[in-house]
Every structure is written in structure tokens, then in C-alpha cells.
Amino acid sequence: MSPEQLKFLIHDQDFQKILTPPEKRIKDIFVFGCTTGLRFSDIFLLTNKNFELQNGEWYLKVKSKKTKSYSAVKTSKICSRHLSEI
Numbered sequence: 001m002s003p004e005q006l007k008f009l010i011h012d013q014d015f016q017k018i019l020t021p022p023e024k025r026i027k028d029i030f031v032f033g034c035t036t037g038l039r040f041s042d043i044f045l046l047t048n049k050n051f052e053l054q055n056g057e058w059y060l061k062v063k064s065k066k067t068k069s070y071s072a073v074k075t076s077k078i079c080s081r082h083l084s085e086i
Contacts, residue, residue, distance in 0.1 A: 006034055010078055035076040041065050051075075 008015065009031050019027060033043055042065050052059050058075040 001034060006031065032079060035079055036060060036073050038062065038073070039064070039066065 009027060016024070029040075029043060032038070033040060036043075038060075042062055045065060046060075046062070050061055052061060058080045060073045060075055061070065062073065063070050
């Protein structure tokens with residue numbers, strides 16, 4: 001996916017308006033995966049415990065299902081904005 005296509009998914013309001021709630025959820029999960037680099041299977045294993053606020057920045061701490069290794073990923077601005085609203 002090109003950066004332009006990802007920007008379209010995130011910012012195009014006309015596109016957002018035509019999506020049904022289930023389609024919007026799928027799109028949001030896809031964008032989250034694109035911006036964090038997580039596999040789809042790893043995204044569905046996330047809980048609130050995986051998100052941590054450090055020095056005003058949101059981090060995602062995950063253990064990969066495939067490799068069993070831990071990593072901390074700084075969330076994108078768009079993800080951070082959604083996390084701050086929760």
C-alpha cells in the first residue's frame with residue numbers, strides 16, 4: 001500500500017461516510033496494522049495492558065504470536081489521538 005493510499009483511508013471524509021460500522025471497524029484495524037507493523041493475528045490478541053503512556057507518548061508492548069519475541073512500538077499520531085480519547 002502506498003503512503004497516498006494510506007492517507008486516503010485515514011483522512012478522506014467522503015469515504016468514511018459511505019462505510020457501514022463493520023466496514024469502518026475493519027478499515028480501522030487495517031490502518032492500525034499498517035501504522036504499527038503488527039500482524040492481523042497479533043492485533044486481535046491486544047488488551048489494554050498492551051498500551052502504555054510514557055512521557056506523553058503512547059507505546060504498544062506486544063509479544064509476537066509467531067516469533068514469541070517482545071517489542072515496544074511507538075504508536076503513530078493517528079493511533080495516539082484515538083488512544084487519548086479512550
